[in-house]
Amino acid sequence: MANIIDDIKLSFKSGDALTRLILVNLGFYVAFLLLRILSFLFQANISGFFISFTALPSDLLTLATRPWTLVSYMFLHEGFMHILFNMLWLFFGGRLFLEYFGSRRLISTYLLGGIIGGFLYVIFYNIFPAFSDVVSISNNRGASAGVMAVIFAIATYNPRFPVRIFFIATVPLWGVAAFALLTDLIGLGDGANAGGRIAHIGGAAFGFLMARAYREGKDLSDGFSALLDKIANLFKAKPKLKKVYSSGGFNKGYRQNTGPQNDEAKLNQILDKISRSGYDSLSKDEKEHLFKFGKD
Numbered sequence: 001m002a003n004i005i006d007d008i009k010l011s012f013k014s015g016d017a018l019t020r021l022i023l024v025n026l027g028f029y030v031a032f033l034l035l036r037i038l039s040f041l042f043q044a045n046i047s048g049f050f051i052s053f054t055a056l057p058s059d060l061l062t063l064a065t066r067p068w069t070l071v072s073y074m075f076l077h078e079g080f081m082h083i084l085f086n087m088l089w090l091f092f093g094g095r096l097f098l099e100y101f102g103s104r105r106l107i108s109t110y111l112l113g114g115i116i117g118g119f120l121y122v123i124f125y126n127i128f129p130a131f132s133d134v135v136s137i138s139n140n141r142g143a144s145a146g147v148m149a150v151i152f153a154i155a156t157y158n159p160r161f162p163v164r165i166f167f168i169a170t171v172p173l174w175g176v177a178a179f180a181l182l183t184d185l186i187g188l189g190d191g192a193n194a195g196g197r198i199a200h201i202g203g204a205a206f207g208f209l210m211a212r213a214y215r216e217g218k219d220l221s222d223g224f225s226a227l228l229d230k231i232a233n234l235f236k237a238k239p240k241l242k243k244v245y246s247s248g249g250f251n252k253g254y255r256q257n258t259g260p261q262n263d264e265a266k267l268n269q270i271l272d273k274i275s276r277s278g279y280d281s282l283s284k285d286e287k288e289h290l291f292k293f294g295k296d
Contacts, residue, residue, distance in 0.1 A: 013271050014290060017103035018094035021110060022087055025143055028054075028075040029083050051076070055139035056118050058125035058195065074114035076141040086143040093151040096173075100157055101214070103274075106150065107228065108221035109210055113149020113203035120202030121195050131194070140195045145203030152177050152207030157214065177204070236268055 012023050035047040056073035057063050063070075077083035090110075097106050121140050125131040131138070154161070159174035181204055184197040210220045219225075270286050282290070 013267075014274065016098060016274065017106040018091070018098060021094070021107065022090060025075050025077070025083065025087060025090075029077050032076065032078065051078075051139070051141070055141045056121065058122055058131070058134075058138040058140070059136050060122070060126060063122060070115050070118045071111065073118060073139075073141050074111070074143050074146050077143070078141065082142060086147055089147045089151065090143065093147065093154055096154045096158075096161065097150050100154065104225050105219070105221050108225045109149050109153055109207065110143075110146035111228075112210075112221060112224055113206045114143070114146035114199075116206045117145025117148070117199035117202035121199045124198045125195065130191070138195055140199055142196060142199075144196060145199040148180070148200045148203035149207035149210070151180065152204040153211040153214075154207075156208050156211035180204075 008023065012020055015023070032047060032050065035050050038044075039046045039048070053066060054069060054072040054076045056069045057066065077086065094106060097109070101109070118140065125135045125138060155173045155177035159172060161173040162170045163173050163176050164170050181201070184200045184204075188194055188197045188201075206220075213220045266289060270282065270290055273282060273286070
């Protein structure tokens with residue numbers, strides 16, 4: 001079990017942005033499954049309590065006390081098929097996204113698409129009479145809005161990219177994206193999963209605008225990416241300095257520790273480089289260091 005956990009940690013540290021997003025989603029799902037088991041064993045609504053603090057509420061007063069749910073909801077899935085299809089879509093779209101936009105923009109596009117989709121869901125539920133009876137009790141969950149942002153960014157940037165459908169026919173990527181959007185519009189008209197479909201549309205809109213702006217030399221995610229970098233830097237381990245004394249007795253100096261802390265600092269630099277530019281950007285020495293650290 002310890003080896004599995006260590007492998008997951010290494011995959012998260014050395015993996016690209018897509019790997020990290022998928023692992024975080026899977027981690028949330030496993031945690032929720034464990035809470036459901038505990039809920040059954042103890043006959044307590046533990047999983048329901050977890051949902052109430054991670055799902056996105058449509059009620060404005062509740063949202064005001066749980067603003068973090070604008071982010072946490074996009075990592076929460078209840079059903080296996082729900083997370084399976086979302087992760088398949090994310091893997092497919094994310095691989096293409098990395099080729100054109102890079103790791104840094106993938107995380108920003110996923111999060112911003114989810115946040116904008118979440119805002120649109122809350123706005124619709126508080127404005128339109130169709131939701132007046134359920135606005136106080138409804139919530140939203142799932143990665144779909146963020147995934148739609150990724151898919152539509154790629155479909156806008158390279159609309160003619162060929163997609164093989166069940167080994168039967170090849171269609172352009174814009175057709176796949178248009179079909180997904182049309183499905184949401186039809187479903188919204190029927191009232192089926194209205195909250196989720198509204199969030200999907202918001203995510204798709206952001207992905208479209210992001211790619212259009214990128215073609216014109218503008219990066220809509222740049223400011224948000226810089227904010228994420230600052231937050232990430234707060235949690236990075238800094239190499240420690242070790243105090244040493246000269247042979248003269250009282251002259252003091254400092255040198256950087258060349259022990260395990262320095263190795264960890266070098267590893268963090270390599271992982272940052274992978275996140276920014278991909279594994280292929282590493283030098284031979286950096287790849288050897290990463291391989292050696294993984295074996296240790």
